[in-house]
Amino acid sequence: xxxxxxxxxxxxxxxxxxxxxxxxxxxxxxxxxxxxxxxxxxxxxxxxxxxxxxxxxxxxxxxxxxxxxxxxxxxxxxxxxxxxxxxxxxxxxxxxxxxxxxxxxxxxxxxxxxxxxxxxxxxxxxxxxxxxxxxxxxxxxxxxxxxxxxxxxxxxxxxxxxxxxxxxxxx
Numbered sequence: 001x002x003x004x005x006x007x008x009x010x011x012x013x014x015x016x017x018x019x020x021x022x023x024x025x026x027x028x029x030x031x032x033x034x035x036x037x038x039x040x041x042x043x044x045x046x047x048x049x050x051x052x053x054x055x056x057x058x059x060x061x062x063x064x065x066x067x068x069x070x071x072x073x074x075x076x077x078x079x080x081x082x083x084x085x086x087x088x089x090x091x092x093x094x095x096x097x098x099x100x101x102x103x104x105x106x107x108x109x110x111x112x113x114x115x116x117x118x119x120x121x122x123x124x125x126x127x128x129x130x131x132x133x134x135x136x137x138x139x140x141x142x143x144x145x146x147x148x149x150x151x152x153x154x155x156x157x158x159x160x161x162x163x164x165x166x167x168x169x170x171x
Contacts, residue, residue: 017043018051032066039070047071049082064090065111072115079123087112087119093131106149110156117160124168132161 017038021031033056039045044067055067068090075083088094090104092114104112113135120128135157 018054021055029062032060032062034066035063036066036070039067039073042074044070045074045107049086052086061107062106065107068108068111068115068117072118076118077121077123079120079125083119084116089114091116093135106153110153111136113153113156113160117163120164122166122168123164125164128164129161132157132164136161144170 035044039062052067052071056064068087071083071088089102090106090107090108092102094116111130119134138143140152
């Protein structure tokens, strides 16, 4: 349904998106896909951080995944610092050492990593390239709770790296 809404539709703004958000107990996986589809068409770039926080506080994992990917797709290649900060909260390798440990599921970490690839699309950002390279080669250890899904994590890091380096001839 979200992909049927044409990019540039003027009637669709942040208040429409927030007004049509289901209640917390009604949050469904299909709505997560709807948010991601809105983002693919560029409609989530109008959401304020306040509105984004409202979605995040629902703590519905697939909605958060769809929201992170959708926002990044809406802002692809922009290197928005506020969006990068939002993604960093869901991607522990970008947090400073000694920061408070947060429980972030593997699905949210992987979505945040792919979202960073979209956000830094074709930028060749050296820091992001180094982070993704480090994550590709990261060995599962006691701090990684998702050793069984290591391959999908490394593959996503590779895809994000490819998006960041897309079109760059020298890094």
